Amino acid sequence: MSVEADGATDARGGDPTDAADAEELAVRVELLAAENRRLREAYRDAMRTRYRQTAIAFGAIGALALLGGAFFPGSRTVLYALGGTGVFAGVLTYFLTPERFIPARIGEAVYRTLADDVATIVGELELSNERVYVPRSGDARLFVPQFASYDVPADEDLDTAFVLAGRGEERGLALTPTGLPLAEFFEDTLDRSPGDAASLAPRLASALVDQFELVERAEADVDARRGRVSVGVAGPAYDPVDSFDNPIASLVAVAVARTLQRPISLSVVEPDDERYDALVVCSWEAAEDEAAGDGSPSNAEAGTNADAETDGAR
Template structure:
């Protein structure tokens, strides 16, 4: 018997298999909610403490360099420069400490809803599995100027930039029909460009910057290794340990960021495909090609 009814003090109460009344179950739920909130706060505090420890380390470095500059006059220029850098980075790290931390599973679930929508579009509109990232105006402040074009025809051509402003691309050329979306990587690219240092002078250097951003900047993966074929117009990035689950899903943030960044940097359409590199689906490969991207 899964559930029974009892009468106590004139009130009808539900008793579960575990022998708990409704009020007792509500109490258990409240305790679990409180514990969950405590653990979440504990995790956020731990992250904040790690940032503040790093800030304190830079402060100490700056102070020690300043003291050393006073003690060693012949090296004052270098030491005062080091002191300034240490104090500046310390202040920056302290004030940029995140006030709210979103766990990877939560982010993965949010992305999964978007991926399911994309998969539904491909199925219902009979689109191809190919994704082409095209430099085009998006008219949003939060995302870089790149669109994701998913063609309908197997032998397709990339639409004009003006045609990509609409969700449904239904121009005169049947080969240029499909859907145009703001990719997940466009928002990441906007953040990457804001914090980026000197521009890369070669495609190899830019690919290395993208791999570092995936690991260190956005913490989307545990490891990323880039291989470049500039003459063939291709970049391959091996991915290990994705924070957002399987990378071979629709417009996954990892592949989307790499393809969107390449499209914006090279100012040319980039075709992106992903695949699993092992049976455990813990490692993936992101292939990006530019030049002749159509079929």
């Protein structure tokens, strides 16, 4: 009799104590999920409240300035201008409050997973360590050549992911760089095209910090005679900066390539300056007028290898 009972217990899945533990665990998981949802909602509410408090503060300052303009005729012009600005900023901030807030660590985790996958593909294909950003009409491509000594493929050959046309030096992997949409946003904010690396670099460093908030600090240096733009960055949101097609380095490379209209070889090296975490180096083969000290870029076809001191560092 007892043997049959034991058999029935086993058929139902084991000791009743285990079933009770599993049920208790399921209840705990459900409670934790509910608490997690509550915390996310509380976080969103807190962020909305902060935005709206900022909007109210702007509006209050603007209203006070407008009111002051009625009582202080001598400063009326300034006060009315300040009041109008405050009210406008308040209304804009209130109605543009984001509905969804995504922590930076989520974007970093998603990027790192994709970067690791692509890096694995590059490794299994035994491609070189070169990263070449090639500008095209309306976009740009990241070309990973098969060999360290390479030629940049024709634009139409970069349409496919696996570049197999042409000679061996033109074969490799072609991808859409992560920095392309960022570069397009950056270009949309410019009142006019930078035209050359010297005018582009400081704007780009400022955009990394203020516009995109990808880094805490950035400083650019241009050496047109050697064909190089270097950007030192500190406090990157996406770390490490030398990972495959990191958005920070990719934005710099795509923006330089599109401005100069020539292929750019990208390297990320450790900086000598301890204030920065990484040094993003964009290199190109300088034209004769740049090497002579003119400094203005040309549209000549660029070479594709980085300078010796950054060669192979990624």
